[in-house]
Amino acid sequence: MAEYSGVLVCGEVVEGKVSSLTAELLGCSRKLADSLHEPAMLVLVGSEVSNLASQGAALGADKVFVADDALLKEYQTDAYLSVLAKLVADTSPRYILFGQSAIGRDLAPRLAFRIGAVLTTDCIELGVDPQTKGLLQTKPVYGGNARAIFTSPSFPQLATVRQKAMSPLQPDASRKAEVVTLAVKVDPAVMKSKLLQTVKEEAAGIKLEDAPIVVCGGRGIGSADGFKQLEELARMLKGAVGATRPACDSGWVPAHVQVGLTGKIVTPDLYIGVAISGASQHMAGCSGSKVIVAINKDPEANLFKEARYGVVGDWKQALPAFVNKVKELLAG
């Protein structure tokens, strides 16, 4: 039996930096590692990522593994999977953490099944069972209507963690980590799927997930034209427009502005939900907002239950008056 030890974070690199989600995972891994008295570790897979090890150290890792190879430049499941499966077999971490991101959602399940381990996806809280040293994994289920805590008697235990659910540490450049360069040999024969092209659809400007104010529309908006009013408001407030899944599926707005369980997670200071019923699947993406405002003609709409301020009435009448008044107040 292998001796399991340590918390391994599978990091992601975005635009030449350790991603914000990875920083959150490192903050979380530091806490878990301290309560276990075991090391917090980070693995960075990619091309020209060796120089990012110090960022991992500053954010809390004791040890950073680097798999640096030109063949790993873009995320490709089979290649990344073979690197991680070997690292896990060689180092026997107790817990392995991924972000609940496009990569984590794809890679973590494959790794779990490849190594015979248990994985809980989309966790919002992680803790250590002091008796068994099992990972206590809290995850929203039933579209957010309930929460479940999972664990397992076997190791390693894997979890993917929801964006913005954990806090990163304040980066400390004086922190040092042991850096281990992995000998990478990607066998092209394992690559059964090949990346042909990546298409970016997101417009320039304030990113939805980083915007301090989000104006979100639901099914009740009824048309692409209706969303133009929300866009005007968002521009005025220097915020961004989001939408529920039904609004995206109707083609009124592009798919990448979807807020919710399978879309983006937003935690703005102010979230204005217009003609949104507040289905749990949508709330999963916005309930972390500091202040929620609901405008809906149905007083029973679920969004009012999570809102700080509400207007009960037809948005087609309430919104133009609201927008005009906001404009006036901003000018004055």
Next chain:
Amino acid sequence: MNIIVCCKQVLDPEAPPASFKVDPGANKVVPPPGVAPVISPFDEQAVEAALRIKDKLGAKVTVLSMGVGLVREVVKKPLSMGADELILLEDPAFEGGDSWSTATALAAAIKKIGAYDMVICGRQAADWDFGLVGSGIAELLGIPCVTVAKKIEVADGKAKVERVLSDGYEVLDVSLPAVITVSNELGEPRYATLKGIMAAAKKQPIIWKPADIGVSPTSIGAAGRRSTLVKLFQPVKECKCEVIEADTPAEAGVKLAIRLREAKLF
């Protein structure tokens, strides 16, 4: 082409949140009375993805569902949409499983079906929202997997798949057979036609028990679980909404702007 689609019967996720109840003692969800179960929405999109390939190239589409108490009108819906065959893994031994036991049973059933070029699943089920089973089937069968697809095109023994990313999508080529999981960006599933409903009513599902697919009862259902559910609960929400009082919605809009400005929210 032979395509297998995995479909799960779940509680209707569109049921009003207020009707959702958990029995904390049993760690189970209490099904709301009078609300019929449905095929998990992403799985219906998986059926749609298979039928689009069938429309274009011709294919036999076999649907695989697992559980106990499978409502025939519900699990037959893919047949009424245009799928060709329905196989049910229906036995108490299949109940109470996790992603491991589910993927194990489904992979064994897929092996028994034998001829398949593609297995299509929804990206995640509307009950536990794990999103593991498609990837698990791929690993257990030793075939490639592409997740969260919005478009699948088949040509020359390969599939070209568009996979949804947070800021766009990527295009991948994958050798077949493969598992592909699909997302809502694929587009709305088709409605059942009257002809389809009548044909589905006449079709009898094939029912397989654990012994039929050669799995040990200890590797499936509750016995095959590797994860432990410690606790299932409903988060407590405190409603503290300040509803803006006004005679008309327009007046409320004006007052809301003033209120938010006072609170320094913009």
